[in-house]
Amino acid sequence: MEQSARLGDYELLGCLGRGGMGAVYRARHLELGVERALKVLARGSATQVERFRREALSLARVQHPNVVRVHECGVGECGFYFVMDLVEGETLERVVERGPLPLDRALEVAEDLARGVGALHERGIVHRDLKPANVVLRVDGTPVVLDLGLAVAPEFDRRLTQTGALLGTPWYMSPEQTRGQPATARSDVYALGLILFELTTGRSVSVGGGLPGLVDLPAPSSVDGKLPRALDRVFAQATARSPDRRYSDAGAFAEALAALRADPGPSGRFVRRARRAAWAAGMGVAGLVLWASLGGGFGGTSRTAGASALRSSVEGTGPTQASGPLPEPQRHARARRELRRLRRLPPSERFRALGRWIEGHPELEEELALARALRHNARLEFPLRRLLEPGFSRGRVCFLGKDWAVWSAQLQRPYRCLLVVEERAGGKRVAAREVSSPIEALAAEPGGRRLAFSHRGGTFLWTPGEQGAEPVLLSSWAMACLAFSPDGRLLAGGGEHRFLIVFDLEAGGEPRRFGPYRGLVDRVAFGPKGRYLACVGEGASGQRGVKDDGLDVWDLEAGRVVYRIEAFSSVNALAFSPRGDRLVVGGGDGRLLVYGLEGSEPRAEFVGPRESGVPLRRPSAHSGSLRGVAFFPDGTVCSGGPRLAERSGTIRVWDAADGRCLGSVDLPTPVWRLALSPDGKALLLVTGRGIELWPAGVPVPVPGG
Known part of the structure; x- marks a missing residue:
């Protein structure tokens, strides 16, 4: 087929690869201009046509970030074809050729891959040909299952092969497949186990040239003694010779991998050394006991002393001689x-x-x-997990309720703009969308299930938990900031249009506009009852010719400004206290400002930390810019930002009443944005290492230093 040929609504740009059932082309939609992959079956028997059709139907039924998505299929002059996402990256086969991945990364890739295959299993689809060559690792690190040419679902199983025929790649076949028995979800689990072995060890599991399904498999720690024994147990269950002893499906395997990532345990080399040490200590004690029994001088205390020596030698914490328990001070x-x-x-x-x-x-x-x-x-000093690897810009984060974490980012290679909703606990993706341009503003409905986001194409509302729900265009205005009222009835936003915009999501109609301001309105926050709304905009304090930011607090019922705070250098974050009596402001110069709002005028309660009651010339809560603030449910304040060198970051917790710093956590990476979960137990951070989920809390004083 010529590279300039057309097929349906697509122009073929070049061949990406050829296989036994056809070829895959890079193609561009003639009207939309988007590039996709187009798989063509040039010619084939009725059986091959049926398998090709079955692959398209199987893929079309699954919507998962780790499974390639099919958009359409049809018949052209050159034969049958279907159109799917263009997945750019390299295969796991190529990745493993360079050596093993770091353990945590290998487990992460295997877990994501298992979740994608688990989505197939949930729909009754068995892949039957899982192998590293059929998995592509995107540039952002996400593994994607590509080839479902041999996948089988109950309604598509037409007995396309003769009984006992082998379908799949022999090196990744389960024992039952090599015997000609039908493949099940547990057969896919076996192949996933073999892939896990390659990711962690960097070598094939085959021994002496025999097929893995026909020989006993080595444990990963026997290849690399630094690998944990817990990995051996997970691998052994995934690749058990009897299907009944394996994980029930890929979803169960993914959960086991998630648990293993959380606590890998000691390495196989460590366990073997400990056993050798215990054996040597036991032999030594046995000799001492034998000597004592022959009159060596231990008398009636030999058994107690021998046990003490054994325990001390194994633990490495006791005295070197059998002298009984240590004195209390020692x-x-x-x-x-x-x-x-x-x-x-x-x-x-x-x-x-x-x-x-x-x-x-x-x-x-x-x-x-x-x-x-x-x-x-x-x-508090290491993340729970990483949601997105580095290689992106314009990261935005928030929590949707207490269970879902939401992030958006502009990926660099390939250029893609994503909006993703994940389960906070397990990391399972609830929904994901590719948007046309980078998201500038992102907000979640408190206690609800709606998201608001904005990019240059407009402002949208989306309910990701609903089946088939699509984002709804709320306004053609692009917003630089968004915030929901606590009851979810109002949505406020601001941008370069110089107005504070408030949408009534229940009544509908035209939005209310407050202003105008001299320039960009780029921060908004609702009070806890939804009546008061704070916004930061250029010229908010009414000073002509002033380029600094100012802050207004609006009474939405009265339609007027009730508090005005004088202009200062820049505002990166603001938040109301749970009672609504305080407003905390994070400055670009590192200052943390807290204002009391109970009187007729805003009252600055403290500015930055207080040190022994002596006012600082330029009081600063952070040595670098302050990038995010949030209130814990108990009224304490969480703040975060990069350090001056911007090679590290800090999260601090403050008493909002008197400005005392209650605790601080130093991070090995800059903090650019933060979001605190509604229950105050987790933080979403945009850092120099990616988008990460961290535990939240107050560091406790260490007794005795």
Whole structure:
């Protein structure tokens, strides 16, 4: 087929690859101008045509970010074809050729892949030919299942092959497939287990040239001793020779991988060393006991002393001779030394190690308080998971209710603008959309299920939890900021049109406009009862010729400004307290300003931190710009931003009444945006390392330093 040929509404730009059933072309829609992939079956038997048709129908039934999406199918002069997303990246086969992935990344890829296959299984579709060559890793790191040429669903199973015929790639076939038995969801789980092995070890699981389905498989930790034994257990269950002993489907396998990512446990090499040490210690103690029984001088205390020596040698914490329990002061001193050593570990390792230490030392009350405080603080110093890898711009985040995390970003390679809704707990994608231009404003309905977002194409409302729900155009105005009222009835926004715009989502009709302002309106926030609305705009304080930002608080019922705050350099964030009696403002110069709103005039209660009651010349809550503020349910304030060098970041918690800093968490990456969950237990951060979900909380003082 010539590269300049056309097929349907598409112009073929070039061939991406050829296979046994046809070819895949890069194509461009003649009217929309979007590029997609077009798979063509040039010629074939009736069986091949049926398989080709079945692949298109199977893909069209599944809408999942880890499964390629089909848009349409048809018949042209060159044969049958269907149109799907153009997935640019490289196959897992090419990725694994360069060596194993880091453990956490390998588990993340395997989990995403399993969730995509799980979406097939939920619809009764069995892939039957999973292998690294059929999975493409997008530039943003998302794995996508491509080839469903052998996929089978109950309503499509027409006995297209003879009984006992082998369909699939032999190196990734399950034992039952190699015997000619029908493939099930558990057969796909077996192939996913083999892919997991390659991702973590960088080598094929085949042994001595035999097919994996016909031989005993090695454990991943036998190839790389640094891999955890928990990985061996997950791999062994996924690749059990009996289908009944495997995970029931890919969704169950994905949950096991998620649990493994949360707590990988010790490596196989560590466990083997511990066993050898325990064996050596046991043999030594056995010799001592034998010597004592022959009159070596231990007398009646030999058994107790031997057990003490064994426990001390295995734990590495006791005395070197069998002298009985340590005196109380020495036990506490040793425990303190151990805790000081654990404090030097990286946060995630420190958190797990302290958990094991606490379980093993229930009798040391004073040190237990110290260990629990250290463990609590360690948990705040590493993310729960990463939602998006680096390589994007214009990241926006919010929480939709307490269960869903929402993010949007402009991906660089390939250029795509995404809006994604994920489950906060497990990371399962609820919905995802590709939009025409970068999203500039994003807001979630408090306690509801609606999202508002805006880009240069206008402002939209979307209910992602509803089946087949499409975004509804609310206004052709593009907004730089958006906010819902607490009851979800009103939506406010501002932008370059110089007005504060308020939509009544229940009554409809024309929106109300407040202003005008001299320039951009780029921050809005509702009070807790929805009557008062704060906005930041150029010239808000009424000063002509002033380019600094100013802040107005509007009474929406009266239609007038009730508070005006003098202009200052720049405002990056603002939020009302849960009671509505305070307004916190985050400045671009790092200042944190809190204003009381109970009198006739706004009252500055504190500006930045107070240090021993001495006012600072330029009081600053953060050494760099302050990029986000939010109130916890108890009325304390959370703030975040990058440090001056912008190679690290800080999250701090403040007492809104007196300005005391209650705690601080240093991050190894700049913080550009933040959103606090409604329950105050999680943070969504846009950082230099990607979009991440972090635990939220107040670091506790460490007893005794």
